[in-house]
Structure formats: C-alpha cells, structure tokens
Amino acid sequence: MPRVKLRGRIPSAPEPFKEGGPRPKSGGFAKGNGGKPKGATNKVTRAVEEMMGDSLGRLTARVIKLAFAGDATAMKIVFDRVAPVRRGRMVKIDLPPITDAAGVKEALGKLTSEAALGTITPEEAWLYSTIIDVQRRGIELGEVADRLKALEDKLGSEREP
DSSP states (O other): OOOOOOOOOOOOOOOOOOOOSOOOOOOOOOOOOOOOOOOOOOHHHHHHHHHHHTHHHHHHHHHHHHHHOOOOOHHHHHHHHHHHOSSSOOOOOOOOHHHSSHHHHHHHHHHHHHHHHTTTTTHHHHHHHHHHHHHHHHHHHHHHHHHHHHHHHHHHHHHHO
C-alpha cells in the first residue's frame, strides 16, 4: 500500500475547556450548567406529540381493532406494548434465612445443588449468588459496627475513673 504524504498544517489538539465552550472529554457539563432539567423531553418527541394531538387515542383503538381482526403486525404492536418479552423467568427457590455467615453458606450450597440438578440455570444461580453476596456484606457491616461499638464502650469505661 503506498504511503500518503500529508501536506499543510496538521490540526493541533483542541483548546482546553473554556466556560461556555464545548463539553470536556470527561463528559461533564460547563460550570453552572447542570444539563437537561428533569422531565424535559426531546424536541422530536415533543414535535411528534404535537402532530398526533388528540388522535393518539383513536390510533391506539384502531391498532387494537386491527389486532382483534387478525392483523399480525397490529398484534405484534399490541403485544410488544402490553406484554413485552420478559428478560428473565420467575424462579422459586426455597432458600434458608440469611441472617449470619452460616445462612449465607447454606444458601449458596442450596443454589449450587439447584444448578447442578438443572432446576435453575447457572446464570440464574449466579444472579442469586450476587444477591446473597450483597446480604453477606450487609451482615458483615453490621457485625463490624457491633464490634466497633463494643470496643468504644470498653475504651470509654476504662477512661472514666
């Protein structure tokens, strides 16, 4: 492949961020600009809503009527909005109460056996294990707080004559 020679000046790096200038590479906003206010809608969305006006209800009723008449496209539109495809299935597992480290160990063992038996998928077991891990961290934090309080109480009683 032939080499291409560049002629002229090579563009320099962009100027440092100036207030009111372009957004910085960090992705933040200019000082004093908090971004789009909550509840603000996109210009295109507002324009479409204005064009449709009161006819949105009539269009919805028409699509539902077509779906009942057997129109496959209308059925797809209705089902996509009314009953969207579920990302995960509901899984019911009887896990032991998780109130201490022993409960965490027992629950993880139960998850492992359920996955090994095929009752749940490995992905579902992993998801449950992350939930159990959050509980474990909460339990540990509570235990550390209790131990710290006990130490503070002990030190406080030793300082007082």
